[in-house]
Amino acid sequence: MNSSTLTVTPDETNRAVQTIQLGLALDPEARSQTLARLIAASLHDGAGTALERFASSGHLDAEEALHELNTLRVPLEQEGWVDALGRYILLTAGGQS
Numbered sequence: 001m002n003s004s005t006l007t008v009t010p011d012e013t014n015r016a017v018q019t020i021q022l023g024l025a026l027d028p029e030a031r032s033q034t035l036a037r038l039i040a041a042s043l044h045d046g047a048g049t050a051l052e053r054f055a056s057s058g059h060l061d062a063e064e065a066l067h068e069l070n071t072l073r074v075p076l077e078q079e080g081w082v083d084a085l086g087r088y089i090l091l092t093a094g095g096q097s
Helices: 013-026 033-043 050-057 062-071 076-096
Strands: none
Touching: 013 033, 013 076, 033 050, 033 076, 050 062, 062 076
16 A cells, blocks of 8 residues: 655646736836746746746846746747846846846
8 A cells, every 4th residue: 555645736827927917017127036036937948947946046047047038938928027037137137247
């Protein structure tokens, strides 16, 4: 008999979409790191990417993250997310020089 435990977490996709839309309505420039990380979490292509690392840890490799953003293919509804995250990365990277 297998006694392993299965942990199931709820799908928060709709809540993330609503939070991003509200956040961008209130802060179109996405100056909030929390909002930028939520966008990155929703857009990244998987574990080990710069966007995934930023989303999970807050560590931002601006050059690699911008490269990943430039290669993303997203639905029309999410193009504003890519733009906002790109602006956040550029503003943040500008402050690190």
